[in-house]
Amino acid sequence: MDEPASYFLTLLTNETTAYESVTFMEAILKLGAVLFLVLANSFFVGSEFALVSSVATDFNCAQQQEIVLPKRRSDC
Structure with a gap:
């Protein structure tokens, strides 16, 4: 029962980068x-x-002036 639910995220990181702290400038750049x-x-x-x-x-303007608009083609 100690296994994580998904191993996918553990494949993307290795143990050396998993605990690195983020610098202030990196945080500002990411937020930006x-x-x-x-x-x-x-x-x-x-x-x-x-x-x-x-x-x-x-459409509303044409409807008020009783202008006949061309029907749109339906490609459904």
Whole structure:
């Protein structure tokens, strides 16, 4: 019963690196990288939301003006 549930993570590390401490600069760099990725993700989510909203606005505007929009092709 002393065996870990998964040996996968133990294969990725060896015993010399498993207990090394992280320096302050490494921690700051890793946190900065995470912050950068979160901000980049939020930018892409915001741009996708703007694109979807603009399509919905065009549809509502065309519906109010009774313009017939071409049907979208469905490749499902």
